[in-house]
Amino acid sequence: SRSLNLAVIPGDGIGQEVVAEGLKVLSAVLPQDVKLETREYDFGARRYHATGETLTDADLDALRKHDAILLGAIGDPSVPSGVLERGFLLKLRFAFDHHVNLRPSKLLPGVDTPLKGEPSIDFVVVREGTEGPYTGNGGTIRKGTEHEVATEVSVNTAFGVERVVRDAFARAQARPRKKLALIHKNNVLTFAGHLWTNIFDKVAEEYPEVTTEYMHVDAATIYLVTQPERFDVIVTDNLFGDIVTDLAAAVSGGIGVAASGNINPSGDFPSMFEPVHGSAPDIAGQGKADPTATVLSVALLLRHLGYDAEAARIDEAVSADLAERTGKPARSTSEIGDALAVRVAG
Amino acid sequence: SRSLNLAVIPGDGIGQEVVAEGLKVLSAVLPQDVKLETREYDFGARRYHATGETLTDADLDALRKHDAILLGAIGDPSVPSGVLERGFLLKLRFAFDHHVNLRPSKLLPGVDTPLKGEPSIDFVVVREGTEGPYTGNGGTIRKGTEHEVATEVSVNTAFGVERVVRDAFARAQARPRKKLALIHKNNVLTFAGHLWTNIFDKVAEEYPEVTTEYMHVDAATIYLVTQPERFDVIVTDNLFGDIVTDLAAAVSGGIGVAASGNINPSGDFPSMFEPVHGSAPDIAGQGKADPTATVLSVALLLRHLGYDAEAARIDEAVSADLAERTGKPARSTSEIGDALAVRVAG
């Protein structure tokens, strides 16, 4: 019999609530013969305040043993900005070499968008996850004085860029429209920009069926609100990916439905799946959070582990649930989770 | 009698056409006693192809003598990406210390927006113009090999951040709503982020009437499409400013009406005014380009030089012209310029 050994990190704010629903749907969709084992980890603000720890070597050793990780949200206003982000979220992405940060955007029927004209939106962003301006390189001199200088170094390697570009081409090749856009700012960031552009053009030669385009990140934000249907697969650097995926989420139904995977395609380390929204402390504990983004992240998790049929059942359940929302009274977090669990089991 | 000694850089693509209309409106609005002198410079792709030069020391010496610079657009597909951007546009901004890159966004009546619900948009972005990831710091080793490493260094100084933050606070204080948002990514780019945040908080103490908020750049893109009315003044770094101002232009009527000023508030060097749109080679020479963004840039130029009444007349003329466009046949570049010249003179 098969098994799925999952690390669960509810985290802060609404994390606990949405993860509970994600697990509910996961249990409902998994085939009978798959033994689901979960272990919960208490990372986040509470543990930081209690112990000063964010993510220790022992934690990483423990997490490593799992097949995958499901995360709710990490972050709380009581912790200084950057401590949990750099000390936990980014530390984990870097330690487990999560170089493919996958973020699909699909405007589903019945879902509201701030854009006029109900555009047809269905693309996926492959965001590099282990390089660029996220490496933590840089520093500060003369801190707090009028002569302070602070630097941030974006580090980009042929190795790191090529593997994520290859992943994106493979995804584009597998999709009906077979389109891939590279987003960068190669007219200003010429060192990193040329590395990205050259590798993109080189790999493109191996994918003659994939239609490619390049666009600057500033222009990309314009296209995302004026012609979002233009995109199929996007590949981009860590920081540009952070920015365009929030905008992409906003135009395709909001961060309430935006899922993401922090993927290590080699399988050397477990991949991590999380909703794009944060911990939303203002609505935490009230049963108001929409667990849909977490449930869709569970679908990405299942697909990553080879449970394609189960992932598709979740996607269909979510589509059906969203399509029926208009005009209905708002449901609680667990009511939405229950409804989705019933649908995937049905 | 007064004089206005203007450097005019038509540049590439549609630059020539739109600048002609900008000058037409400028001549029409200037008081009789102001002697307008213009000198045209041939920077851009043609000169680069003919001489290999983008912007020489002699050019800078010549430009320095002017009261201000009006630029159309620089950039052409025949020139490798980055050559004219770094060799001309950025070189000029850095040489003339254009640290306040001013970009107003206003959704005028009659102007179409991709957003539902006709939001009320009226804010101005103060983008830092001489630091951040735009400095050209960084480099490449092992170029073209599988071991290539390319870096880009964002350089941020207390001096550079404080002067632009002060400029933004002064602008916020002078506006009715008195709101200022700092956009950065201080949870990831902690070195630069903390410098920006600390200086912002320090200067805020001197402006108790200004309501401040901080938001991450990714969240800012969401607010720009879901709650753009929330913004009054935004201050941000060079790269984030590049990205959010294109998005801001897109939601507030498109880059056809987006103006900008590259300002040196000290007056040690002439400031430069330019439409946010580029050279648009696909429609160049066809009389199709909308000169409105250039005309609005002329208004920013006039305001910068103290011609407030004349700037206001241009803004009113543009508002009136835009309000009457709906349902009318498209006009040529010069027809729009003629109409605006008549309005400002009337």
Ligand SMILES: CC(C)[C@H](C(=O)O)[C@@H](O)C(=O)O
């Ligand atoms: C919280 C932060 C570190 C993170 C990022 O910038 O990657 C978040 O914005 C995201 O997109 O997952």
Ligand SMILES: CC(C)[C@H](C(=O)O)[C@@H](O)C(=O)O
């Ligand atoms: C052309 C390019 C160098 C420039 C920039 O990135 O600043 C442009 O995008 C702008 O916003 O003025």
